[in-house]
Amino acid sequence: MSAASLTNGDDLARRFLARLRPGRDGWLTAGLTAVLVAVAAGASALLLVLTGGSPSASADAIWTGSLADANGWTTTLLNAAPLLLVAVGACICAAGGTFNIGQEGQVLVGGLAGAWVGLRLAVPGPMLVVVVLIAAAVGGGAWAALSAGMLRLRGVNVPVSTLLMTFLAIQLVTFAVSTPWFLQESAEGSSGIADASSNQLPANALLGGFGQYPSVQWNIGLFIALVAAAGVAVVLTRSRWGFRVRMLGLNPLTAKHTGVRVAALGGFTLALSGAFAGLAGGLLMVSPVGTNRLQAGLSDNFGWDGLLVALVARNRPLVAIPVSLVFAVLRAGGDFLSATGVPYYLVDVVKSLLVLAFVAPPVLVDLFRRRRGATPQAAPGLSVVPTKVKAAA
Numbered sequence: 001m002s003a004a005s006l007t008n009g010d011d012l013a014r015r016f017l018a019r020l021r022p023g024r025d026g027w028l029t030a031g032l033t034a035v036l037v038a039v040a041a042g043a044s045a046l047l048l049v050l051t052g053g054s055p056s057a058s059a060d061a062i063w064t065g066s067l068a069d070a071n072g073w074t075t076t077l078l079n080a081a082p083l084l085l086v087a088v089g090a091c092i093c094a095a096g097g098t099f100n101i102g103q104e105g106q107v108l109v110g111g112l113a114g115a116w117v118g119l120r121l122a123v124p125g126p127m128l129v130v131v132v133l134i135a136a137a138v139g140g141g142a143w144a145a146l147s148a149g150m151l152r153l154r155g156v157n158v159p160v161s162t163l164l165m166t167f168l169a170i171q172l173v174t175f176a177v178s179t180p181w182f183l184q185e186s187a188e189g190s191s192g193i194a195d196a197s198s199n200q201l202p203a204n205a206l207l208g209g210f211g212q213y214p215s216v217q218w219n220i221g222l223f224i225a226l227v228a229a230a231g232v233a234v235v236l237t238r239s240r241w242g243f244r245v246r247m248l249g250l251n252p253l254t255a256k257h258t259g260v261r262v263a264a265l266g267g268f269t270l271a272l273s274g275a276f277a278g279l280a281g282g283l284l285m286v287s288p289v290g291t292n293r294l295q296a297g298l299s300d301n302f303g304w305d306g307l308l309v310a311l312v313a314r315n316r317p318l319v320a321i322p323v324s325l326v327f328a329v330l331r332a333g334g335d336f337l338s339a340t341g342v343p344y345y346l347v348d349v350v351k352s353l354l355v356l357a358f359v360a361p362p363v364l365v366d367l368f369r370r371r372r373g374a375t376p377q378a379a380p381g382l383s384v385v386p387t388k389v390k391a392a393a
Contacts, residue, residue, distance in 0.1 A: 032361040040353035047349060053342035061342075062333030072332060074217045078289040080328035082107070082280035084225040086306020087313065087320040088232050089276025094315040095236055096269035097249035102147065102162025103277040104303030105169030106140040108296075110278025112173050113139025114285045115183055115198050115294035118205040128205045133224075133282045140278015141271045143169065148267035158270065166303075174296045183294055198294035207286045221287045226321065228276065233317040245269060277303060305331070308351060312358040327351065 045055040066076045086103050093100040114136035123131050147165060150156040174196070176183040183198040209219040236242035247255040248265055256262045284290045284298055305327050313319035334347035 029361045029365050032364065033358060036357035036360060037354070040350075040357040043353055044346075044350045047346060048342060051342065051346065053346075058337060058342050058346075061336040062329065064333070065336035066329040066333035070214050070216045075289075075332040076325070076328045077216075077222050078219055078287060079331045080324045081219065081221040081225040081287065082283050082289070082302045083306045083309055083327055083331075084229055084320060084324040085280040085283065086277050086303055087309035087324055088225070088229050088317050089273040089280075090307050090310035091313070091315045091317045091320065092232060092236070092245070092276070093269050093273035094310065095242075095249050096245045096266055097252065098266055098270050098273075099159045100144065100147075100162050100270055100273045101159050101307060102144065102164075102166045102274075102303075103280075103307050104299050104301070105162075105166030106143050106274040106277035107281035107284070107299040107303040107306075108166075108169045108173045109143040110136035110140035110281030111285050111294055111298045112176055112183075112281075113278065114282035115201070116176075118201045118285070119183065119199055124204075126204055126208075128202070129207055129286055132201070132205050132286055133279060136282025136285070137275040137279040140281060141275030143278070144274020145267065145271040148270045152263060152267065162270075170296060173294065173298070177294055177296060185293070196296065197291075201285060201292045205286060206292060207283075209288075217288075219287050219289075221283045221289075224279075224283070225324075228279075229317045229321055236317070277306070280306065305351070308355045312355055314358075314362065326354075 048055045048058055064072065066072045086107065090100060090103065114132040117135040118128060118132045121128070121131065143165065144162065147156070147158055147161040150161050151158055177196045177198055178184055185195055185197055185199045207220045209217050211217040236245065244255065244260050244265060247258070248260060248262060248269075252262050252266075255265075280302060281298065284300075284302065285292060285294065290298065290300075306324075309320050309324045309327055313323045330347055330351055334344055337344055337347065
């Protein structure tokens with residue numbers, strides 16, 4: 001990863017990330033955001049009406065499935081934890097000026113590494129779940145580090161490489177759960193047919209929690225995600241390393257001249273972002289949000305949604321906490337939409353509209369400010385006649 005590639009190859013993504021940072025026109029941005037959120041809500045209601053659904057019935061279905069009772073809250077909190085972990089990793093990478101969009105594949109590879117360790121190593125007691133989560137983080141980080149290596153060795157654009165690596169991760173996991181000597185489940189029954197999934201993780205590889213049905217059940221994965229968000233926020237704003245990362249994101253040339261190892265730090269932030277996404281994949285393996293089996297659909301768009309959480313939060317880890325809860329509500333409540341006759345994919349449309357409503361305002365305000373500054377006007381009372389013309393007169 002050379003300094004030239006950092007300043008040229010990913011310049012477009014760097015400028016986009018810079019425009020998401022809070023600017024001077026805070027009130028203008030807030031007002032525009034409120035207007036666009038209202039427009040997004042109106043557009044969502046209109047889409048529901050056009051598809052034969054009822055906006056009020058759909059809202060009630062989402063409420064019932066996510067926040068109406070203890071079971072809904074439990075499902076929402078289980079979905080919020082992996083979303084928040086992916087978003088925190090995306091915030092780290094964005095702070096360093098790199099746009100990682102391969103979290104979906106990194107979640108899958110993290111789940112693959114965690115499943116292999118959980119099913120192959122005989123670690124006694126609850127220590128196994130710790131080993132599974134560490135392996136998942138290492139797997140996701142190593143997968144993202146491959147993109148950092150491609151940038152350094154061949155100058156491959158990071159957004160492009162991380163995105164394409166996602167499709168490779170899907171094929172890798174599909175091969176793993178379809179190959180008997182790798183991770184395919186043991187054949188059972190008289191038919192001797194095994195499904196395309198791994199065996200279920202042992203009981204000591206699963207995360208525990210607090211509370212029992214019918215009360216809200218708090219999984220430990222949520223506390224892991226909250227601690228990660230708070231820790232990353234403190235490190236990025238209060239540590240020397242965080243200052244170097246933010247300097248790299250703002251101006252890599254300045255960072256280089258002040259002694260920052262641009263290539264190493266940029267690659268490390270990308271790998272660290274993948275590690276958090278891999279940890280989210282491990283969490284999907286060991287928490288009740290899934291079946292505790294490795295499957296090709298393990299990620300279930302958690303990587304994409306986590307990236308959207310980071311974009312809506314404008315790459316601030318603490319703001320990502322409530323935003324991840326909103327996205328978790330949409331995920332948990334979306335399963336109840338079928339009862340109203342509304343297609344589930346409309347939930348993705350609603351999420352996309354919300355992302356645009358929150359991401360567009362700072363970009364639009366920045367463009368308006370730049371355009372206004374590019375056409376200066378003469379101050380009143382001052383002559384704009386060239387000096388030579390006045391002398392000739």
